[in-house]
Amino acid sequence: MTRFWRWLLAVLIGAWLPIVFVAWWWNASAESTNPFFPPLSVIWEQFKVNWIFELVPVHVVPSIRNLLIGFLIAVVIAIPAGTLIGASRSGTRYVEPIVDFIRSIPPVALVPIFILLLGLDAQMRITSIAFSASFPILLATIEGVRSTNLVVLDTAQSFRLSPSAILWRVRLPGAMPTVFSGLQVGFQIAFVVTIASEVLGSGFGLGAFTLIATDSFLIVDAWTGVVLLGILGYLLNIVFDLVERLSLRWYYGQKKLS
Amino acid sequence: MTIPAISIRDVTMDYPTPDGVNHVLDHVSYDVAEGHFVSIVGPSGVGKTTLLRLLTGLASPTGGEIHVRGERLTSSPEGLAVVLQDYTRSLMPWLTVAKNISLPLRRAKMSRSAVQERVQESLAEVGLTGTERSYPWQLSGGMQQRVSIARAIAVRPSILVMDEPFASVDAQTRFDLEDLVLKVRDDFGITTVMVTHDIDEAVYLSDEIVVLHGKPAAVRDVVKVEIPFPRSQMATRNDHRFAELRTRVYGMVRGLE
Incomplete structure (x- = not known):
């Protein structure tokens, strides 16, 4: 359990700058009469009205649901696909240029195309999220599996493990630290695309809420949406970090000792 | 005539390199007798590890044949376990000690309790009972x-x-590890x-020492170590x-003799 407390302490140490920033914002905006930059105190009052917890089921739950489903689909497709491609020499050579090309397109720019192809429902949003998030995961998995240590491979082979056991029980687990770096990037992209996919044609979700509020000159409401997005992004990152630490305990333990 | 555990017949190994073909082994022939402890020594870079990779089926020779217990080697053979440097x-590193040891047993289709038992036996053999749930990197x-070594003997190999x-x-x-290896060999x-590159170690442990020499390498000599078992670090090394043997083998490795 001490490891958990140490981790919590690290989070708190990392939180001092945001705290200073909020304090500064609070003071600097206190006397503001600019309608576009309302005082933080006003934003906070409206934040409580909107998000504790009146509008959470309408606008937060669908966004988070889309995000998680989309991200999970990306994981479930990209990790096995990346493992198979990474293990095959020619596979990597054929697939990588295509993957690199698609990945270079800003994911948000693909959302309109998905709308054209799939319409304006949750399915389209989840597909865009899954599609955009899968590329960093795919590339990281390919790289991780491809660079399996040769001694590890020799050992596994000398034990006469079947090719599939070598792939899923030796190469993939060994690649997990690299895979996780792809998961991290993929998750951030998934978050961005979740919000971006709601900006068009949706009445629900945090992206939709913020955009509609802005268009309707409900500036304070728009600000509460932005603040909530920031908080959510931050919290999701913490959760992600925790999952990574738990899954890669062997990796961090080993790193600490060497 | 008994079938040797490993029979190396006219084995040649060439690697293509950008600067032409690299001849590593040239018509190496040698039989490892059943139950023997054989060391392969030679100057560094002579091709010892290449020969070992061929014996384990991790690579195939460009010429000649290797038979393990009478069967021609095509891939990693059953009943042969490997310990690498x-x-x-x-x-x-992502598996605990117990899971590392049981990994090669996956092929054996053993019941869970039989696997657990085998892991315990193997750990006891190497004197590491109680470390099942540690990770390897937490150990010295x-x-x-x-x-x-425990993982290697867990499959109950006939050849190590x-x-x-x-x-x-x-x-x-x-x-300590040298004596452990002798004990394992005795027990099973x-x-x-x-x-090995350590000639003292080769003399201490072996029944026979194979000296590789030359470029491409061939068997320069086979030295029988006629010091009776059991051996001990104190008595044997003072024998x-x-x-005499270490001086002789040293001379051969250095190409002095």
Whole structure:
């Protein structure tokens, strides 16, 4: 359990700058009469009205649901696909240029195309999220599996493990630290695309809420949406970090000792 | 005539390189007798590890044949276990000690309790009972190499092949591991082939020492070590035959004799 407390302490140490920033914002905006930059105190009052917890089921739950489903689909497709491609020499050579090309397109720019192809429902949003998030995961998995240590491979082979056991029980687990770096990037992209996919044609979700509020000159409401997005992004990152630490305990333990 | 544990017949190994073909082994022939402890020595870079990779089926010779217990080698053979020098990489860092040892048993289709039992036996054999749930990297170098030996004997091999198994541990640990290997070989009657650059170690452990020499390398000589077992670090290393043999083998490795 001490490891958990140490981790919590690290989070708190990392939180001092945001705290200073909020304090500064609070003071600097206190006397503001600019309608576009309302005082933080006003934003906070409206934040409580909107998000504790009146509008959470309408606008937060669908966004988070889309995000998680989309991200999970990306994981479930990209990790096995990346493992198979990474293990095959020619596979990597054929697939990588295509993957690199698609990945270079800003994911948000693909959302309109998905709308054209799939319409304006949750399915389209989840597909865009899954599609955009899968590329960093795919590339990281390919790289991780491809660079399996040769001694590890020799050992596994000398034990006469079947090719599939070598792939899923030796190469993939060994690649997990690299895979996780792809998961991290993929998750951030998934978050961005979740919000971006709601900006068009949706009445629900945090992206939709913020955009509609802005268009309707409900500036304070728009600000509460932005603040909530920031908080959510931050919290999701913490959760992600925790999952990574738990899954890669062997990796961090080993790193600490060497 | 009894079938040798490993029979190496006219084995030649060439690697293509950008600067032309690299001839590593040239018509190497040697038989490892059942139950023997054989060391392969030679100057560094002579092709010892290449020969060992061929014996384990991890690579195929460009010429000649290798038979393991009468069967021609095409891939890693059954009943042969390997211990490599680089234990930090050959043990999977994401698996606990117990799971590392049971990994090769996946092929054997053993019941869960039988696997557990085998893991316990193997750990007891190398003196590491109680470390099941540790990760390899939490153990010292010597203990990690004990884990790889435990993993190797967990499959109950008839042949154990080791590549410089004690090269990365300190001298005291090295002596302990040498005696451990002798004990394991005694307890299970395993035929053992070891590549080493340490001539003292080769003399101490072996029934026979194969000296590789030349470029491409061939068997320069085969030296029988006629010091009776059981051997001990104190008595055997003080034996006059030990001193004579190490001097002789040293001369051969250096190409002085």
